Amino acid sequence: MKNGLTSVLLIVVITFILGACGNEEVTKPNEAEQNLNETIEGEQKDNEEGEDYGTSSTHDEEDTDRSVRFETSTEDQLDLRIGDKGKFDTDLTTFEITLNGAEIIDEVDDISSQLDSFILLDITLKNTGEETYTAQDLLYGLEVTAYLDSTGYQDYSEDFESVKGLEGDISPGEELSGEFITEIPKAEEYFFHLRSGITGTGASNEVVWTIPAEEAR
Secondary structure (H helix, E strand, C coil), X not given: CHXXXXXXXXXXXXXXXXXXXXXXXXXXXXXXXXXXXXXXXHHHHHHHHHHHHHHHHHHHHHHHHCCCCCCCCCCCEEEECCCCEEEEEECCCEEEEEEEEEEEECEECCEECCCCEEEEEEEEEEECCCCCEEXXXXXXXXXXXXXXXXXXXXXXXXXXXXXXXXXXXXXXXXEEEEEEEEEECCXXXXXXXXXXXXXXXXXXXXXEEEEEHHHCC
């Protein structure tokens, strides 16, 4: 009897142990699968948020890069002569230049031109804009050339003591007179204008003075 009872108890204990092990084996895979799903869902969420952020950033950069192209409201003046006034309308401001006179000379302050001659221009500069600018700002890019389709030479007045260059600030409505000097090759006529690198991009209207060599000697 005692042995029979012992056998029954042993069978019950073994059954309980096997049942617990079976439940543990089933539970562990389920927990692992749940953790994996949570990890995947978290990564997908992060990726979606990252993609949205990247798209938004790209749009912001495109909006920042957009700029309004400057459009001048002043007509081109292509046939000006000595004594004429030219009106400039640029992406910086507006101003006027009057070419009062032009003189071709071979030597300045005992210095000879590395080309053929110098040309000395007598000009009056007027600030017609709403802010104060330096004369250098307004004269930037102006040059004399013998050929409109070729690069010319800009102002060298600061290199010569005897040349009265245009310097200093010019307030709105104020005028300043002075001299513009540069080197030139031998030619029958010359052109005083803003270099094509500026007018060609639409940053200014085009203003051109034609200076016959015979009128400047």
